[in-house]
Structures are given as structure tokens and as C-alpha cells.
Amino acid sequence: MHTQNTTASETRRAPLQGETQTAELAATAPGGLRVIRRNGKVTSFDASKINIALTKAFLAVEGGTAAASSAVREKVEALTQQVVQGLTRHISGGGTLHIEDIQDQVELALMRAGEHKVARDYVIYRDSRSKERAAEAATKPQAAAATRLKVTLDDGTTSPLNEVRMNRVVTEACAGLTGVDVGEIVQSALRDLYDGIPEGELSQAVTLSARARIEKEPNYTYVSARLLLDGLRHEALKFLNQAETRPTFEDMKGQYPEYFRAYIHRAVELELLDPKLALYDLERLGKALLPDRDAKFDYLGLQTLYDRYFLHSNKTRFELPQAFFMRVAMGLAINEIDREGRAIEFYTLMSSFDFMSSTPTLFNSGTLRPQLSSCYLTTVPDDLHGIFGAIHDNAMLSKFAGGLGNDWTPVRGMGGWIKGTNGKSQGVVPFLKVCNDTAVAVNQGGKRKGAVCAYLETWHRDIEEFLELRKNTGDDRRRTHDMNTANWVPDLFMKRVMEDGQWTLFSPEETPELHDLVGLAFEERYNAYEAKADRGEIKNFKRIQALHLWRKMLSMLFETGHPWVTFKDPCNLRSPQQHVGVVHSSNLCTEITLNTKADQEIAVCNLGSVNIPAHIVDGKLDTEKLERTINTAMRMLDNVIEYNYYSVPAARNSNLRHRPVGLGIMGFNDALYKLHLAYESDAAIQFADYSMEAVSYYAIKASADLAVERGSYNSFKGSLWDKGILPHDSIQILAKNRGQYLNQDRSISGAFDWDALRVRIMTTGIRNSNTMAIAPTATIANITGVSQSIEPTYQNLYVKSNLSGDFTVVNEYLVNDLKKLGLWDEVMAHDLKYFDGSVQKIDRVPNEIKEIYKCAFEIDAKRLIDAGSRRQKWIDQAQSLNLYMAQPSGKKLDELYKHAWLSGLKTTYYLRTMGATHTEKSTMADGRLNKVSEGGNSMSAMAATSQITATASTDVGSAKVCSILDPECEACQ
Known part of the structure; x- marks a missing residue:
């Protein structure tokens, strides 16, 4: 760890004394930012000391020569910026930080950067100090009682700190949870207080006290969420001029109905909600609210709702969780005969987390422009x-939070003849550039970026340029x-690849039937x-080896993350709607496969997902539940079709004619944990089969029930x-067209009466017309606190960075299993950190646990x-299926994607790879972990997550992607 053992203690002393200085930080920071020292003194945030402290930390490990190294200086400067950004991301116009919080950020920055030796030395020293x-x-007299502190109220007056209320709020937050300590949270929070602290900061200090303990005990995430609610209740009730603005969790149970009525009327008055919502029986709906369900949220889920979903006026949020779910339910029930009854039914389902509607539905239900659908597919004419x-x-669809999939295949290729001018076409690429810039210019209602995916068939004349976009x-x-971008690949191309045949590229105006x-x-x-x-009857074509083009497709997929590989023929040959049209593309996230027709039909799909682990009861799937x-979820999805706001007539016409919906699942890996199954096991594959058969049977049956009540689609x-x-x-049907090139299981369980x-x-x-599609569920899975979609667990412990801040995420299933074995302790938590959330190299973890808790890149x-x-x-329809590969090679990619085609998949989504020779801990030049840049300089698809890197020739700060850890990857959910 040190250059000389004789000086180890001396060199270690430097960062530790500088550690106090480190806690005061450096670099640019909001004016008025202050630091609470351990003695309670409040000092100004010093923007010069973090660099010095980090330099001393490196000296402690690398010796005196480190100071002269330009690489170390650059590294320290980058780390300094990371620490400041992490601390000040959500602080503007002043605020306070505790010295310990700053040290936590320094430790985190070192770990992210892969400086494990320096970080380890730093952690050991902090612990010893x-x-x-x-x-x-212990040898000194007790400090003055915290009750002497004054709190500055919202109106500017001061009041003595109410420790009794603080203890009550924390006690209620810890109710029913094991492994959490009320006294520890309170004492830690008191440490962070200072005389005259604003009451908003007081609430924040208590919340952060619990949040800092999540990595050691996952139940603290629920405590943190409940403490966060204390501040949210005050913000909402004060805005609505309620008599009591500081109710505790238990107090709020009696106040929710009155608050709900005031909230609806005020939101209508502010023109944030449809006036029709005020015509509901608000007394009945208020009584139906279930305040106890506020306690179901984990910290990430509630903070995400607060930051991005709750209604607000001038940045003041006045929508609380149960009102939020009821508002969404009221919108979905607005055309029902018994609208109150149905609203309560829909509310009860969503607030239980057993099912969750997609993000556009949550954003816009009940508002003046209820654009609730997730996905729009279009065909671009020539x-x-x-x-x-x-x-x-x-642009219009993106404005109201729709994710887009565009079929560009009809547009003629480069060199194609233009009849009107007798000139030659520049091909499809220049128009794709305009499309790209439009998506940037028109974001989704100001709530998230515009998002579009362009599809092109593999025979198109411009496919080689398309691959390089x-x-x-x-x-x-x-x-x-x-x-x-995504490849729309016909089966014939794959057959030519398998047989090493030739492939011909055409311009579509010369080959219109294709x-x-x-x-x-x-x-x-x-x-x-x-x-x-x-025969020379077609002039604008190009002949190449199919295998050459295939290799280029995979090469670009690895290097840039695009285009994705999706398969035209299974999407069409298995489409229920092949009698009325052709599926020309998928959507933004590759799970929607609906017909489109230029100038006539824009396909629309609204989504929602079943929480599978919530339906695992007593070690098996509860099919009755x-x-x-x-049944309720399908009714909600069907209701969207009439209620939805359509900004484009062709979308409305198509949706009313075919009425497609996309019921999906989320939390699949969590369900495996509850069943104690390893993702790679045959039993897990069988569960994937059986659970999807059950979802399919009940979704189709529910749609058939609705047809009896409401009629079939047109x-x-x-x-x-x-x-x-x-x-x-x-x-x-697919097998008949494929011949020998299909190896897909066709067995059924016998548990359902399909005949x-x-x-x-x-x-x-x-x-x-369509009933199912498995979307990524990037954000609604966060809200409900389950693993995303059908994804394997990314890591068992990591820091998730999104627009709401940095969140420690711990696999509570793993922690609970380790607790049962007496293996969960602080050392295990540190080991998980050191090994990037993996248990595979931790010797004392049993092999059975290692198999079950493999991370995504270990499967x-x-x-x-x-x-x-x-x-x-x-x-x-299809599924958003990400593929993970720890050490990719051309041969492995070739085998993987051929396996996908032969297995009958309709589409694939992101390829996520980890560098074969070196691993980035930071992943981002600007220091943000697990987050896609909002600027034009984002990481590549291979660097989409912590430890993911691009090939040696690829700049890690290159193309923008939809990261599994990025909330902006939720255009579909």
C-alpha cells in the first residue's frame, strides 16, 4: 500500500489531517454553501482544499513521487470536480453540508475511479479516527443539549428544536422494519444541525441521516422514503393552505381525505387538471384512499415521483402519493359508467404496486391533454x-411524451433518380440528420428528451452508411x-449469412414490392x-457478401451500440394483423410490432406492466391473484384508447381501428430471487415460460371478456x-417459412384451457388486436421498487445516478439471505463495494448464493x-431484450445474434459489453457514474453502465445511449 513500510503511518497521517480539510471541499460551488464541522461550528465552504487533501491521499499510498506526476494531478483535479458535483447537484443558492457527508463523497469518488488502494487506505483511516x-x-463532559438550538420557520420566526416531534417522526418511519435504529438516526441528524437551521434543512438532515445507512441495511431505504414524506407533506399542505401543515405519518391518515378534495380543486383552478375531475364524488374517493401505502415506497421510488411526476405550481409540489395514484385512476375511469367505482378499482391496483401504468399515463392522466400512450410507429414516404x-x-408526438419508431425504408437510396428534377438523390441519411435534430429540439413536454429510433431494411442501398450513423x-x-437506429433484418439475409452467400443492395423506388x-x-x-x-434492368444496386455486411453490423453494434438487430419476418409472420397491413419497424425500445402505412396509419401502443414478484406467494406464482x-389492468389499458389525446389524426384513426395494447411484466429477476432460482438455471428458463404463459392466457382472456362487454376491435x-x-x-407459420432455421420450444404447460x-x-x-409487449420499465420499476423488466440484476450493490441524485442500491434479497447465514456485516458490505457488487470473489459466500446472485455480466x-x-x-408483440457480454469478441457476437435469430426472437435491444482488457470504474469523463450525459458528449453503449467500456479503439465519451441506470431510458415506460 505504501512505497516504504517505515513511513506508512506518517504518509497515512497526511490525508487524515487533510481529511478534515477534504471535508470542506473544493472547486466551484453555489454561493453561500456552508459546512458543519464536528464541533457544530458552521464555516464557509472552502473551494480550495479538496485538491490538496486528495493529493495527500495519493501520497499516502504511492509515495512522494506521486506529487510530481502530471497524471496524478489530472486525476486529482477530475476527482475534485466529481466530489463537488456529487455534493452540490441539488443545492442552489446556499445550503449546508456535514463534514462526514463530504468525506463520504470523497470515498465514493475514489471507488468510482478504481483507486481502490487509495480508497481502502482512506476508509481505514476514517474508521480509526x-x-x-x-x-x-467519552472522557469529556457532555455537550450542550440539542434543544437549545433554534429552528427558523418558513415565516422567518424561530422556535426551539422540537426533539419530541423528531423522535416521533423517526419512530413512525421505522415502524415494522427490522435492522433499523431510531436513536442512531436521531443522533446522526442532531449532529448535522446548527442554530437557526431552516425547517426545510431540518427535515432534509433527518432524511439524509437514514439514507446514509442504506448500504449497510437495505431497510433504511424505506425509512428514508418515509422521512422524505414528512417534508413533502409540509410542502403540499402549506401550498393548499391547510390548517395543519406538519402532520406526522399517523396524523396524515385522518387528513388525507380533506387534503385530497383541496388538491383536486386547486389543481383544476390552476388549469393543471381537467375540470371533469372536480365533478367526481370526491368525498367517496377521499375515503377510499389508503394512506398506509405511502409506507411502501423505497427512497429512490419516492424521490423519482417527487422530482418528475407530481403536479407542481412554480416548482412547488402539492401532489402526494395516494392523490397521485387516484388522479391517474380518475383519468382512466373518466368514461366509465360507474366512474367512482372503477377509479377506486384502478387506484387500489396501482397503489398496491401489483401493476403500474407507463410513464406517459402517469404523467398525463387527468390533465387537460391526456396523452397517455407510450409508443408511436410511422412509415416515412418517398x-x-x-x-x-x-x-x-x-415533433407533435414527441411534444406530448411519445417515444417514436420510424420506418425509413421507402425513402430512395443514394444515387436514385429524382423524376421531378432529373437529378440524383443524396439518399436517406441527410433526412435522418434532420430527424435527429428535431428530436433534440422538441423534447417530451419539457419532462424528458425527445426519443426516436430509425429503422432501415438490410437490403436498402444506404444500409452501409446507416450502420455508421x-x-x-x-x-x-x-x-x-x-x-x-435499428436494422430491420429479413430472414433471407440471415439465410445468406448462414450459407455464406451474396447479398444485393437496392434502392426502394426500383424494388417497391420488397x-x-x-x-x-x-x-x-x-x-x-x-x-x-x-440482366442490367436495375442500375442502382450493389452486390456484397452477406457475411461481410453481417460482420459490419455486429462491429458497429459493438463500437457504437447501434443499430440494434431486429427481425422483420417473425414480427410479421406471427402478427395477428397481417391481414390488414405490414409491420415495417418496431418502436423506440423494440417491443412494439404493429402495422404502419405511410400517410394513413401511425401505430399507437399504450403500456403497463405487472409486478411479477408481487404475485409470488408461498414459493409459487399465485395465478388467481x-x-x-x-383483468383490471387490461381494462385500464383499453380505456386509454378513447380517453387518449391524439396530436396526429392518423394515430387516432389507427388506434381506434385496431385497439392494440401492451401488457408487460417487470421484476422478473426479483421473482427468481423469491423462488431461489439462478437466472441461468433450467428451472428459471422454465419459470420464464410458465409465468409468461399465465400472463398471456389471462391477458387474452381479459380482452375476450371486454369484447363481450364492449365489442371486438374493428x-x-x-x-x-x-x-x-x-x-x-x-x-x-414462422417455421413453415424458415425451414430448418428455427429452434424454438413449442410446449405448453397444460395448466390453462387454451382450446x-x-x-x-x-x-x-x-x-x-394486440395484447402484450414487454417494455424496459426503466422508471416505473424504480417507483415500485423492483428489478427492471426482464433484466438480470446489474450489480448487487452500486450507486445509481439519475436526475434525482445519487442513490445507493442494495440487493435486499441477497442481504436477507446473507443475514440468515450470519454473513451480513460491515466487512461484507465493504467487500461488495470492492468487488463492484459481485459476490463471486468473496470466499465466505456459499456457492449456492453465488449462483443465485450472479450479476448481469456474469450470466x-x-x-x-x-x-x-x-x-x-x-x-x-415483442420484448425489450438487452444482451450482456463481459468479454466480447467477433466470434461470440456472431454466435449470440445467430442464436437469437434461430431461437425465434422478434427483436433484440441494447448490446451491453464489458471491456475484455480493462475496466473503467468511473465510466464518465465528467465523473458521473451510471448516467448518460445530457450534453453531446456521452459515453458509448459499451460504457452504458459502471464498469462497461468500449473497445480499445473507441472513445469512451462518445455516443449517447439509453443506459439501464439512466431514467431518460423510459420513452416506453
């Missing part, structure tokens, strides 16, 4: 009016750094066009549903595909 101070304090009309549609080299006028043909019909026509090209959940006749072909039956359901649908119809990516294939069997 803490013990020394405790020993010194003329200027149509192209810019499509871009205009993108996200590169950081080349002509920037032909790059789209802010837009996602865009709408699929399967064997596509193959026949494509071969005919190749013959025409051979699941059926109840899905284009039902001629659909696969009408023919008695259910999603799992449609695999046979009876099939006959019933043929007789009475079905309400929705064989082929097993993710195997599980995805089993789920895809039952889904009438």
Missing part, C-alpha cells in the same frame, strides 16, 4: 412533402448522435430483382384471432436469449 474521537468524547410531414408528426468519426453532417413482402413471398421477389440486376390483476375479421390462431400457434379460449375468441371476438448471454425465446412463444 472515528474510534479515536469516540474515545476522546417524397419531400411526406418526409417532412413525418418529421412534423414526430452513430460513429464519432467522419462527416458530422452524416451522423446522428442523438437518435437510435418493403411490403415477408417470408417466402419476399424471397421469391428478391431473387427476381437480383436476376433483373444481373395474477388473473385479478390482469379489423378483427380475417385476423389470426378470427382464425383461431393464438400467439403460440403462430410459431408454425376453450380459442373457440371463444372465434365466437365472440377479442377487444384488442451467459445465451441463457438470456433462451429465456426470451420461451417468453416470445406467448407474446403477440
Whole structure:
């Protein structure tokens, strides 16, 4: 650890004395920022000392030569900026920090940067100094009582600190939780107080006291959320001029109905909510609220709601959690006959966390512009009016929080003849650049970035340039750094790859039928066009080896994260709606597969997800509860279609005609934890199969029930549903067209009466053309406190950075299992930190635990595909399936994506890889961990998460991606 053992204690002393200075920090910071010292003294935030303290920390480990190293100086400067950013992210116009909080940030910055030796030395010293101070304090008289402190109230007056109330609030926050200590939280909070502290800071100090303990005991995340609510209640009730603005958790139970009525009327008055909501029986709805459910949130979930979802006026939030859920429910029930009854039903389901609607629904339900749908798919025509009309549609849809998928295949390729001018086309790329810039200019209602994905079929003349759109080299006028891209791959191309055949690129104005043909019909026509090209009847084409293009696709996917690989034929051949149109693309997150037609139909899908672990009861999937959940959820999703605000007529017409919805799942890995199954195990793959079969059966059955009540969707006749072909039956259609190139399980469990359901649908119809799609659930999973979608756990302990701040995330299932074995202690917590949340290298962890709690990059990516294939069997749309690879190579990528195609997957999503030779701890040049940059200089897709890096030739600060840890990756949810 040190250059010379004889000077180890001396060199260690430097950072520790500088440690007190470190706690005062450095670099630019908001004016008026102050630091609470350990003796209670408040001093100004010094912007010069952090650099010195960090330099001394490196000297302690690396010896005296470190000071002269330019690399160390640069490293220290970057770390200093990280610490300041972490501390001041949400402090503007002044505030206070405790010395210990600042030291925590220094420790975190060192860990993120991979400086484990320096960090370890720093942690050991902090611990030793803490013990020394405790020993010194034991020999000294007790300090003055905290009750002598004064608190500055909102009106400017002061009042003695009310320790009794503080103890009560903390005690209520800890109720029903194990492993938490009321006295420890209170004493830690008192440490952070100073005379005259504003009451807002007082509330924050108590919350942060609990939050700092999350990594040692996961239950503190619930304590932190409940303490955060104390401040939120005051903010909301004060804004509404309620008589009591400082109720405790228990007090609020009696006050919620009165607050709810005032909240609805004030929101209508401020033109934030539809006046129709005020016509509900607010007394009945207020009495139906369940205040105890405020205690269900973890800290990240509640802070996310507060920062981004709750209604506000001039940045003052006055919407509390149960009012929020009821407001969403009221919007969804607004056209129901018994609207109060249905609103209560919808509210009860959402507030239980058993099901959650998607982000646009949560944002906008009950508002004056209820744009509740998540995804919009369009086809761009091959003329200027149509192209810019499509871009205009993108802007309007994006304005109201829609995620976009654009099919650009009809636009002629470079060199194509333009009849009106007798000139040659520049191809599709320049228009994609305009589309990219529009997405940047028109964000989603000011709440998150505009998000669009462009799709292009693999036979398009411009496909090679399309593959390079996200590169950081080349002509920037032909790059789209802010837009996602995806390959729309026909089966014939994959067959040519498998057989090492040739592939021909065409311009679509010369081969117009290819865009709408699929399967064997596509193959026949494509071969005919190749013959025409051979005869000289087609001029604008290019002949290449299919394998060469495939390798370039995978190379660009690895280097830039794009284009994603999605498969045209399974999306179409298994589509229930192939009788009325063609699926030309997927959406922003690759789970929606709906028909589009240029100038006529813009496909729309609204989403929501079932919380699978909430339906694991007594070690098995509770199918009766699941059926109840899905019955209500499908009604909610169907209600969106009439209630939804459509900014583009073509979207409204399409949605009312076909009525597609996308019921998905989230928390899959949490469900495996509850079942004690390893993600890679055969039993887990079987559970993926069975659980999705259950969701599929109940979703289709619920839609059939709605058809009896409300009628079938308009284009039902001629659909696969009408023919008695259910999603799992449609695999046979794909197999007929694929031939030998399909290896997808077709078994059924026998637990569900599919035959009876099939006959019933043929007789009475079905309400929705499509019923299921598994979205990423990036934010709603945070709100409900479960793992995202079908994702494997990223790490068992990490710091999640998003727009709401830095959050320690600990796998509570792992912690609970380790507690049962007597293995959870402070050393284990530090070991988890050191090994980046992995238990694989911690010797005292049993092998069984290691298998169950493998992290995403420790799981064989082929097993993710195997599980995805089993789920895809039952889904009438698709799934957002990320693939993880710790040490990628060309051969491994080739095998992985061929396996995906052969397994019958419709789409894949991000490829997340970890550098084979070196691992970045910081991942970001600006020091933010696990977060995508908001500027134009973001990390590459391979650096999308902590420890993920790009290839050696790729700049780690390159292309923008949708990170699994970034809340902006929620255009679908």
C-alpha cells in the first residue's frame, strides 16, 4: 500500500489531517454553501482544499513521487470536480453540508475511479479516527443539549428544536422494519444541525441521516422514503393552505381525505387538471384512499415521483402519493359508467404496486391533454412533402411524451433518380440528420428528451452508411448522435449469412414490392430483382457478401451500440394483423410490432406492466391473484384508447381501428430471487415460460371478456384471432417459412384451457388486436421498487445516478439471505463495494448464493436469449431484450445474434459489453457514474453502465445511449 513500510503511518497521517480539510471541499460551488464541522461550528465552504487533501491521499499510498506526476494531478483535479458535483447537484443558492457527508463523497469518488488502494487506505483511516474521537468524547463532559438550538420557520420566526416531534417522526418511519435504529438516526441528524437551521434543512438532515445507512441495511431505504414524506407533506399542505401543515405519518391518515378534495380543486383552478375531475364524488374517493401505502415506497421510488411526476405550481409540489395514484385512476375511469367505482378499482391496483401504468399515463392522466400512450410507429414516404410531414408528426408526438419508431425504408437510396428534377438523390441519411435534430429540439413536454429510433431494411442501398450513423468519426453532417437506429433484418439475409452467400443492395423506388413482402413471398421477389440486376434492368444496386455486411453490423453494434438487430419476418409472420397491413419497424425500445402505412396509419401502443414478484406467494406464482390483476389492468389499458389525446389524426384513426395494447411484466429477476432460482438455471428458463404463459392466457382472456362487454376491435375479421390462431400457434407459420432455421420450444404447460379460449375468441371476438409487449420499465420499476423488466440484476450493490441524485442500491434479497447465514456485516458490505457488487470473489459466500446472485455480466448471454425465446412463444408483440457480454469478441457476437435469430426472437435491444482488457470504474469523463450525459458528449453503449467500456479503439465519451441506470431510458415506460 505504501512505497516504504517505515513511513506508512506518517504518509497515512497526511490525508487524515487533510481529511478534515477534504471535508470542506473544493472547486466551484453555489454561493453561500456552508459546512458543519464536528464541533457544530458552521464555516464557509472552502473551494480550495479538496485538491490538496486528495493529493495527500495519493501520497499516502504511492509515495512522494506521486506529487510530481502530471497524471496524478489530472486525476486529482477530475476527482475534485466529481466530489463537488456529487455534493452540490441539488443545492442552489446556499445550503449546508456535514463534514462526514463530504468525506463520504470523497470515498465514493475514489471507488468510482478504481483507486481502490487509495480508497481502502482512506476508509481505514476514517474508521480509526472515528474510534479515536469516540474515545476522546467519552472522557469529556457532555455537550450542550440539542434543544437549545433554534429552528427558523418558513415565516422567518424561530422556535426551539422540537426533539419530541423528531423522535416521533423517526419512530413512525421505522415502524415494522427490522435492522433499523431510531436513536442512531436521531443522533446522526442532531449532529448535522446548527442554530437557526431552516425547517426545510431540518427535515432534509433527518432524511439524509437514514439514507446514509442504506448500504449497510437495505431497510433504511424505506425509512428514508418515509422521512422524505414528512417534508413533502409540509410542502403540499402549506401550498393548499391547510390548517395543519406538519402532520406526522399517523396524523396524515385522518387528513388525507380533506387534503385530497383541496388538491383536486386547486389543481383544476390552476388549469393543471381537467375540470371533469372536480365533478367526481370526491368525498367517496377521499375515503377510499389508503394512506398506509405511502409506507411502501423505497427512497429512490419516492424521490423519482417527487422530482418528475407530481403536479407542481412554480416548482412547488402539492401532489402526494395516494392523490397521485387516484388522479391517474380518475383519468382512466373518466368514461366509465360507474366512474367512482372503477377509479377506486384502478387506484387500489396501482397503489398496491401489483401493476403500474407507463410513464406517459402517469404523467398525463387527468390533465387537460391526456396523452397517455407510450409508443408511436410511422412509415416515412418517398417524397419531400411526406418526409417532412413525418418529421412534423414526430415533433407533435414527441411534444406530448411519445417515444417514436420510424420506418425509413421507402425513402430512395443514394444515387436514385429524382423524376421531378432529373437529378440524383443524396439518399436517406441527410433526412435522418434532420430527424435527429428535431428530436433534440422538441423534447417530451419539457419532462424528458425527445426519443426516436430509425429503422432501415438490410437490403436498402444506404444500409452501409446507416450502420455508421452513430460513429464519432467522419462527416458530422452524416451522423446522428442523438437518435437510435435499428436494422430491420429479413430472414433471407440471415439465410445468406448462414450459407455464406451474396447479398444485393437496392434502392426502394426500383424494388417497391420488397418493403411490403415477408417470408417466402419476399424471397421469391428478391431473387427476381437480383436476376433483373444481373440482366442490367436495375442500375442502382450493389452486390456484397452477406457475411461481410453481417460482420459490419455486429462491429458497429459493438463500437457504437447501434443499430440494434431486429427481425422483420417473425414480427410479421406471427402478427395477428397481417391481414390488414405490414409491420415495417418496431418502436423506440423494440417491443412494439404493429402495422404502419405511410400517410394513413401511425401505430399507437399504450403500456403497463405487472409486478411479477408481487404475485409470488408461498414459493409459487399465485395465478388467481395474477388473473385479478390482469383483468383490471387490461381494462385500464383499453380505456386509454378513447380517453387518449391524439396530436396526429392518423394515430387516432389507427388506434381506434385496431385497439392494440401492451401488457408487460417487470421484476422478473426479483421473482427468481423469491423462488431461489439462478437466472441461468433450467428451472428459471422454465419459470420464464410458465409465468409468461399465465400472463398471456389471462391477458387474452381479459380482452375476450371486454369484447363481450364492449365489442371486438374493428379489423378483427380475417385476423389470426378470427382464425383461431393464438400467439403460440403462430410459431408454425414462422417455421413453415424458415425451414430448418428455427429452434424454438413449442410446449405448453397444460395448466390453462387454451382450446376453450380459442373457440371463444372465434365466437365472440377479442377487444384488442394486440395484447402484450414487454417494455424496459426503466422508471416505473424504480417507483415500485423492483428489478427492471426482464433484466438480470446489474450489480448487487452500486450507486445509481439519475436526475434525482445519487442513490445507493442494495440487493435486499441477497442481504436477507446473507443475514440468515450470519454473513451480513460491515466487512461484507465493504467487500461488495470492492468487488463492484459481485459476490463471486468473496470466499465466505456459499456457492449456492453465488449462483443465485450472479450479476448481469456474469450470466451467459445465451441463457438470456433462451429465456426470451420461451417468453416470445406467448407474446403477440415483442420484448425489450438487452444482451450482456463481459468479454466480447467477433466470434461470440456472431454466435449470440445467430442464436437469437434461430431461437425465434422478434427483436433484440441494447448490446451491453464489458471491456475484455480493462475496466473503467468511473465510466464518465465528467465523473458521473451510471448516467448518460445530457450534453453531446456521452459515453458509448459499451460504457452504458459502471464498469462497461468500449473497445480499445473507441472513445469512451462518445455516443449517447439509453443506459439501464439512466431514467431518460423510459420513452416506453
